[in-house]
Amino acid sequence: MKYFAASLLIIFSVLVSGCRSTPLAESNPEEMDSSLRIERKCGDSDNDGVDDYAVNTTYRNNKRILVERTDLKTKVSWRMYVVDAKTRILEDDTDGDGFYELLTIYGDDISRFERFRVSPNGRVIPVSKSELQALKKEQEELTKAFLPGLEEAVNIMLDKIEAEDPSNTNSSDWIRESTDEFVNDELKKLEKNSNK
Ligand SMILES: [Ca+2]
Numbered sequence: 001m002k003y004f005a006a007s008l009l010i011i012f013s014v015l016v017s018g019c020r021s022t023p024l025a026e027s028n029p030e031e032m033d034s035s036l037r038i039e040r041k042c043g044d045s046d047n048d049g050v051d052d053y054a055v056n057t058t059y060r061n062n063k064r065i066l067v068e069r070t071d072l073k074t075k076v077s078w079r080m081y082v083v084d085a086k087t088r089i090l091e092d093d094t095d096g097d098g099f100y101e102l103l104t105i106y107g108d109d110i111s112r113f114e115r116f117r118v119s120p121n122g123r124v125i126p127v128s129k130s131e132l133q134a135l136k137k138e139q140e141e142l143t144k145a146f147l148p149g150l151e152e153a154v155n156i157m158l159d160k161i162e163a164e165d166p167s168n169t170n171s172s173d174w175i176r177e178s179t180d181e182f183v184n185d186e187l188k189k190l191e192k193n194s195n196k
Helices: 003-011 129-164 166-194
Strands: 035-045 054-061 063-071 075-083 086-093 102-106 111-118 124-126
Touching: 003 166, 035 166
Parallel strands: none
Antiparallel strands: 035 054, 054 063, 063 075, 075 086, 086 102, 102 111, 111 124
């Protein structure tokens, strides 16, 4: 279930580069008003020099509302709906046939969610308790593994910025402290939820 890791990566918007192709469907310009903007990016997750996934991010008034990620080879895809900077809904097309058969709805905290299997005939079936628990555990472990990496990535980025222009030190101190606080809060939340 790589999509949890992938969705976490997308949340923090790292590891994406400019896109050489535009493999995801273009939106009809007539359907896009001036408050909307789509950003297309591609990434090379195995570092072989060939892009293997594409991400379309839709913004309304510069706030992210939809993130769509497609594997360029398998066409396996997910899309994440965002309100107030929080992921609320995740849909997964796990076999790349264009139909999204998994629907995940998040609570206020990304570690709290419900998941359903959706059929083309419109039926919706909640996943089993054991599947849900396994998913929660997996997500917790991935988040735990990813959070310290986030802090490291932020520090590396800020070191570079400061090396180029030492006058940036004040704002980067603030970013370092905020990241540290964020990571600690998230780890605390995880601990609380896993004790439930
Ligand atoms: Ca499918």
